[in-house]
Amino acid sequence: MTGEALLTVDGLVTKFDAADGVVHAINGVSFDIRPGETLGVVGESGSGKSVTMMSLLGLIPSSVGRIAAGTARYRATSGEVDLLKLSERQFGRIRGREIGMVFQDPISSLNPVMTVGRQIAESLQRHLGLGRRESRSRAIEMLARVGIADPSHRVDDYPHEFSGGMRQRVMIAIALAAGPRLMIADEPTTALDVTVQAQIMALVRELQAESELAVIWVSHDLGVVAGLADRVLVMYGGTIVESAGVDDLFENPQHPYTRGLLASIPGTGLAGSRLASIPGTPPSLQHELKLCPFADRCSHAIDRCARERPGLTPISADHSSACFWDIDASRQRDGVAVIAQREGM
Amino acid sequence: MSSLTDSVAPAARSAVPNPLARIARNYYLRRVAQSIALMFGVIIIVFMLVRLTGDPASLMVAREADAEQIAEIREIYGFDKPVVEQLTTYLGDVVTGDLGRSFLYRDSTLELIVSRFPDTLILAATALAFALIIAVPLGVAGGSNPGRPIDKLARFVGVLGQVTPSFWLIMLLIVYVGVKWGLLPTNGVGTWKHLVLPAFALSVGAMGQFVRLTRSAVLEVRNEDFVRTARSKGLARRAVARRHITRNALLSLVSVVGVQFTYMLGGSIYIESIYARPGLGQLLDAAVRARDFPLVQAITIFIAGFTIIMNLVTDVLYGLLDPRIRHGG
Structure with a gap:
């Protein structure tokens, strides 16, 4: 987990063109991930987790959205590329081959009229140039690797013949078939029940132990991320508000939003006590973000938060927060970067 | 030994299947059985309808x-006997x-039908081929490029095809392509x-429907999650x-x-009569006119x-193409 980053995202901005104006979905997201590392990305719906991942793989349809700024340097086997500037054709050698993706709903994410074996084989034929027979036996191997029993028979089955958890294993087999070094999993266990969720998480850990596979695991479930990630990004309003090692984040959260999230996990309070929640609603992303996105829901907000937008600033080694206020010391933090200001202030 | 027979017995019991239960389990057998039952129902209804309209002998x-x-x-045809x-x-x-025997042609009706049907079948099959060859590529191209000129063309052809009456189109084609420009024969077979x-005249209705259906199906499938998965594979x-x-x-x-395809057989009644093709449609036209x-x-x-x-063939084909139907009980 040491050494050079596999992927370095810097200042990603993604916008959508809606009927009633521009939606500023991603407002400057920067992070990196090293080989073999597991990066958890948490945040509520609409915080920009999925859009960030789709942006990195060029899966935002050009008819609805565009990447307005940023770089995403990926160390591919053939040399470094900027994912945000690739053509559709160039992406063909990245998707599946370098970066595999697993989606949330395994039944709708698999082609219903194609056997799982062929869906795995497609990737092998495309990226490794394997023939029909070779790719089929490799597909059987992949099914065995992701823990499907009797893979040589199951390879000819269709997605509807598998259970939810088995389908997600098939999705992982598809994503990893051509041997990518990064797997992006977008809420892969959200549609599964808890025991199956644990099995899938265990499987991913096993697969990571076999190779230097880096994993970006997107979830709105802090519990899942706590059990899996090395490092965690907390997203809010299309920005990263806090980034820290997993233990550090849970023991010493710095951003008021992260604290709110942790406080609202059921089971941490007394039995029968009211569930904690964060008052207010997520921010509208209709305007360019020039103030702290969390300011109007934050109990620690000061005047400055409504005028200036704090940048993600290091607090200690490998722990950053985007907040002007130091909650523990009850005073403004020094040296917080200001990355935007409202005009006329 | 007794333990062996104990373990074998339940399997043996289920291995002697109730034939009806086996038919019900197999999708294809089930559809065949349904079709046979339906055919008998149709014959009984046609038989009864004729009797409901009054004394068939007077007709x-x-x-x-x-x-x-x-x-x-009445006596020759047995109409004096009880209905059952x-x-x-x-x-x-x-x-x-x-x-039965045709009144008009003094011949076996089945032989008449069999001699006329191939012409109609060829006409309908050609019409279906025309419709598919034009509609599928156009529908796919339109659905894949929504809002572009090709999509506007697909939508236009879709609506035009569905609103154009084939009996009117065939007359128009005979007048222009056949008579005025002399490019193609104006009647008959050969x-x-x-x-x-x-x-072509017979195909336009189906063509319109196929274009619209293909286009909207492509538009819908494009946004499916599994298409995103396919793209994410590279x-x-x-x-x-x-x-x-x-x-x-x-x-779909x-x-x-x-x-x-079965509508086209019905549509052939007008087309064959107007184009003077001696097919099943023309035979039916003549039979109705002569009260045969x-x-x-x-x-x-x-x-x-x-x-x-045809419906049976369609269902079997569907089962072959869509594994969810084949397996779904």
């Missing part, structure tokens, strides 16, 4: 026939391939040239379009193709039977 004779002649007809007896006799005849105008745009989008989109076309009620009845049953078989 079969000239208007000026006297009571004696009618009574004679007539029905069982008729069902027996149908099962053995006897659909060469492939005789097939072009009537088949497949080329073409491969995604062909293997994942088009294949799934065309599934299968059932409609079968239905349209055994022939009308035979053609009705024949077309109904053909429709049922």
Whole structure:
């Protein structure tokens, strides 16, 4: 987990063109991930987790959205590329081959009229140039690797013949078939029940132990991320508000939003006590973000938060927060970067 | 030893299957059984309808026939017997391939139908081919490029095809392509040239429907999650379009193709009469005009039977193409 980053995202901005104006979905997201590392990305719906991942793989349809700024340097086997500037054709050698993706709903994410074996084989034929027979036996191997029993028979089955958890294993087999070094999993266990969720998480850990596979695991479930990630990004309003090692984040959260999230996990309070929640609603992303996105829901907000937008600033080694206020010391933090200001202030 | 028989017994019991239960489990057998039952239902209804309209004997004779002649007809055709007896006799005849004798042609109705049907079948099959060859590529191209000129063309063809009456179009084609420009024959059968105008006229309705259906199916499938998965595998745009989008989109076309094909048999009545093609449609037209009620009845049953078989073929085809139907109990 040491050494050079596999992927370095810097200042990603993604916008959508809606009927009633521009939606500023991603407002400057920067992070990196090293080989073999597991990066958890948490945040509520609409915080920009999925859009960030789709942006990195060029899966935002050009008819609805565009990447307005940023770089995403990926160390591919053939040399470094900027994912945000690739053509559709160039992406063909990245998707599946370098970066595999697993989606949330395994039944709708698999082609219903194609056997799982062929869906795995497609990737092998495309990226490794394997023939029909070779790719089929490799597909059987992949099914065995992701823990499907009797893979040589199951390879000819269709997605509807598998259970939810088995389908997600098939999705992982598809994503990893051509041997990518990064797997992006977008809420892969959200549609599964808890025991199956644990099995899938265990499987991913096993697969990571076999190779230097880096994993970006997107979830709105802090519990899942706590059990899996090395490092965690907390997203809010299309920005990263806090980034820290997993233990550090849970023991010493710095951003008021992260604290709110942790406080609202059921089971941490007394039995029968009211569930904690964060008052207010997520921010509208209709305007360019020039103030702290969390300011109007934050109990620690000061005047400055409504005028200036704090940048993600290091607090200690490998722990950053985007907040002007130091909650523990009850005073403004020094040296917080200001990355935007409202005009006329 | 006893433990062995104990363990074998339950398996042996389930291995002696109730044949009905086995038919119910197998999708194809179930559909065949349903079709046979339906065919009998159709024959009974056609048989009863004729009797509901009054004395069939009076339908079969000239208007000026006297009571004696009618009574004679009644006896010849067995109309004086109880209805249930007539029905069982008729069902027996149908099962053995006897659909009655034509009044007009003084010949076996089945032989008449069999001699005329190939022409109609070729016409309808050619029309279906025209419709598919034009509609599928146009629908796929339109659905893949929403809002572009090709999509506007697809939508235009879709609506135009569905609102154009084929009997009007065939007359227009005869007048312009046949008479004024002299490019193709104006009537009759013979060469492939005789097939072009009537088949095209017969195809436009289906063509319109196919274009619209293909287009909307492609539009829908494009946004499916599995298409995103296919793209995330790094497949080329073409491969995604062909293997994942088009294949799934065309599934919804299968059932409609079968239905349209049987509609075309009905549509051939006008086209064949206008273009003077001696097919089944023209035979039916002549039979109705001449009040040849055994022939009308035979053609009705024949077309109904053909429709049922087409539906069966469609369902079997569907089962082969969509594994979810094949396995879904």
